[in-house]
Amino acid sequence: MTWLNEKERRIAGFAAIAFGVVALLPLVDQGYYLSISVNIVMYVVLCTAWTLFSGPTHYISLATAAFFGIGTYTVALGIDTVPFPLLLVIAALASGLLACVVGIATLRLSGIYFVIFTLGLAELVRQVVTWLQTNFSSSLGLYVFTDFGEQHIYWMLLGLAAIVYITGWLINRSRLGFAMQIIGNDETVAKHVGIDTARAKVILFIISGAFIGIVGAILAPRFSYVQPPSAFNPMISFQVVIMALLGGTKRIWGPLLGVIPFTILFDQVTAYFPNHTSFVIGIAFMAIVYLLPQGVLGRLEDLVRLRKRFRMVSAEEGNNP
Amino acid sequence: MSVIISGLLLGGTYALIAVGLTMQYGVSRIMNLANGENLVFACFVAFWLFTTFAINPILGIVLIVPLAFVLNWLIYTYAMRPLVDRAKNRGQLEVDSILATFGLLFILQGIMKLTFGGGYFNYNFLAVPVTIMGSNYGLNRIVAFIAAAVIAGALYLFLNHTRYGTAIRAVAVDPVSAGLVAIDVPRASAFAFALGGALTAASGALLSTFYTFNADMGIIFTMKALIIVIMGGVGDVRGAVLAALLLGLAETAVATFIDPGLTIAATYALFMLVLLFRPQGIFGKRPS
């Protein structure tokens, strides 16, 4: 492949090996470690998809729960009649469509309106779904019975993670990615060099939303019983923002650095302080905000920069007789 | 007619929820996600004062407000100031304050859970019917509505007819220029944040007389408050009150004439319309 340079080929190789190794996990453990890994991979995909849009644009989207819930509901409604892979496609289309409508309506506004509107979007969709079901069907809860075990969900999520990373990488080297970089630098300049900034943002929002919808769809079989409050749980939106920002949104693998420690931290807190979860999480959270202002990624880059400088200094000193 | 009165009463409640946040977000630039927790916390304190010492909640406000003022002042000084100082631009501060107050939300929630547990609480105060034009309304709601009017009115007078109030409005419009005309911006911001917190707490005490609350409910209030603040125009008391009343009327009308299942949908539809046609808020000035 001529369109990959040496370095890229090496990274791709490492990534492929890493994915391969991680994919072997269900063969080692089918219990708790698999469960927490499903959660980790799920949030990795959610946060990375979120970052695809929010990283370059700096718009904070709290609509994750809405897309996720739409994905979950797509599967819950269709599982008995439609083949699962097709449901994943429908989930992607449905949440992408929602992202498109919301994006067109709100992305020309400034950031804060977008935050509030997306915050309410999950509630809105949840209420509309509830209302439709109340008035046009006999029951609210839907049962999703499949033969999928945790390991199948895990593998599907891993596969999706790979697709998200590849998509992100392709976007970065495409005109769209370059356009987003310019928009992130200076939106006025972006417009004057001919970039349709609104359209670029909407496209990214659609891609991001579609991926989140697929995650919701993949996760649906994990909950045998789907109902609006669990499918459109606003906590998902918040956790995604927090983990992604914690990791760092400047690079596509930034969120990974947030999701892993955060999921483990959350889990340990639940285990060690079941009665003080909120309190301890709150403290941990404030500490993160104050101690890691640029996220783990920022801190890591600082360290790398420091080391480089240190090396240069010591090299210079070494040259002195 | 009863729809209008019910709607206004509900709107009054919403106004109470939102005026505090409009100060905190509008002036201090802190998008306080823990606003609802602050409110529920006050509910609990009012409940505790009422059930333990038989102090009536209206009187309880006298105790709660200064306490909340000091507490919020401390929160701003020790938790928010460092963020304001290190933020390079408004966007950065927005992100940081969202994250920090999200942590604060959990801490407050944790404290409430440790002290009161996770169960539902309510108590009876002024839950007596008052008949207006043939329909009954709870006296506690009417009291809350009157209190909302008094609070909003006092705040409006303070902001528009006192020296310090004018300074605070200046900070709301442009902190940098305000600093140039010798306004102590950090102090004004801290004051506005503390004042906002105190107002929210006062609302909590009033709301506790007719809402059933538990430690997990804060976020519901925060969401409503945010919508109202944005609809009204950030930092604009008149706008917030008007938006609150509008929302109260719209929700009641939808619940009565269309379907109670669509009230949230109505809220967002209204929100969206305001955003599309007057993105600067009801009274906000269009930036040139």
Next chain:
Amino acid sequence: MSAAILSLDHATKAFGGLIAVNDLSFSLQDGELLGLIGPNGSGKTTVLNLISGALKPTSGSISLGGTEIAGQPAHKIARLGIARTFQLVRILPSLTAEQNVVAGGVFGHVRSWGVEAHDRARLLLERVGLSGRGDSPTSSMTYIDQKRLELARALAANPKVLLLDEWLAGLNPSELKIGIDLIRELRNDGISIIMVEHVMDAIRSLCDRCVVMSSGLKIADGDVHGVLADPEVIRAYLGDDHA
């Protein structure tokens, strides 16, 4: 004389009660270098903003080679072949110099991408006097270099009309000479240019024609020397006493 490539017809822009551009009409001929001058606050930058699409005119028409562009979004106008620089230089700080220039060409009316775009960017950098600086971080560049870079970015779009907003402001005398020479070369290459400028020497030595504005109105339009001698123009610049 060749045909007008850009023309404004009764263009007006009002901000609330303030009329920044009042019923302005003029046209730019193909290959012409037009100076747009006037005292501070007379509405010159607003005119550039109207042409480039940063602002929508309240009324009137603006056409580029016969196509109506008034009120079109900035990105569409850019794609039709109008490029600009900014009064306060706007560099894309996280990109390298070469990427900055590439940015100008990727989305413009001649859309280049990939190796070809980078080759072109290097040529343009060379042309504005930044050869071999393609990989340097933009934050460490001097003011004149940032201005050169911005110009290269505008040229990357291969524009039909180039708008220069006080591009020569803030340069020292030796830099100024380099700058003037550079603009002259562009003009000799046949690019149509409108330049808003306060540096009168530059206007005198470069421009074919001048449009003078005062308080949003056009008060003079014509040959540079004639216009600068017009009493009304002098009054606008210096006040009634000097007329």
Next chain:
Amino acid sequence: MKRRTMIKTVAAATLAGVLMAGGAYAQEVIKLGASAPKSGPLAGGAEVSHWPAIKLWLHDVNARGGIDVGGKKMPVEVIEYDDRTSGEEAIKNIQRLATVDKVDFLVAPYATGLNLATAPLIAKYGYPQLAATAVTDGVDEFAKRWPNSFWLLGTSASFAESVADVLVKLRDKGAIGDKVAVVNVADAFGIELMNAGKPAMEAAGFEIVYETSYPLGQQDFAPIISAAQAAEPDAFVAFSYPGDTFGLSAQAKIANLDVGAFYVGVATAFPAYLGANGAAAEGVLGAGAVNPDAPGMAEWRARHKDVTGVDADYWASAMTYSSLQILEQAINKVGSLDKAAVTEAIKGGTFDTVLGEMTLDGNVNRKFWTVGQWQGGKFYGVASTGIGGEAEPVAKNGWE
């Protein structure tokens, strides 16, 4: 402190002694895992009906020296996790309990959704799942799908049909006429009850004069109550959840809704309901019940207050406690901690619980309380699916 256990002082001392005696025996303590909401939307309910009941049972069983397993008394230790009212979290907790903590048995999660979300996993590990707080019409299907699951609290259909029966009784007494206003919360529970309740009431000759649903989390009930009032019903029925149960009642009282029967759903049986409404609670009908005058019940309630510091509710608290009694008796009968054997023992056995004798026919408890009523400061069961000992329903007589 890792894994806050709820062992009380006496038991803890015994346990410490046993542990210090050395690890000669493979196991001395029975580990019981519990994952349920301590935060999130359902925490409010779990704090009333779920956690205190576990605490009380643990106190009781350890005060006896533990569970008698094949002649040896083994104290019980509970490992608690907060599922934050989230299915993902609940699944992870169950995984952790089963594979990391390696607990011997589980307390079933709280509420219908979380029980169903975790059921496949619990089935995979073979624990008996005694769902004491799930009300759903799928009980038989679920019992078949997961043979280790047991469904104790009843079905929505029975709950709703009983409401119609109670209304018929009241009509026969002349307390109410034919006009009924029905509202429901737009959640699984509310909708299932509405779907079963409406036809049942219509079949019994009632006329539905007002009908609507409202979303979960609704806080303002003035429009609903005034619209209902405008329809001039004789009875008001709300298939509601805790927050709305309180809200509807408060609004009905303020509006002085003049009905002969007032029914609200979940949380009517909470002690807080009486606390909030005082004398106005008298005559209010609600979902679920117990017989507070049954033998041992008063004593049990007193002990509940004593040990946990809070009052038991008049419905699910006792069922949660009973589910643990069933588990204890089944372990006792089998004489080992073998999960499959204990599950089998639960299937075939008859158990002595605080709610009386209980058998699980096809993994389902067929005898349960469906409607209760506040009468003289206690919540009496007025309808059940054949338990016996029902109180007579009385007319709601004003709000003073």
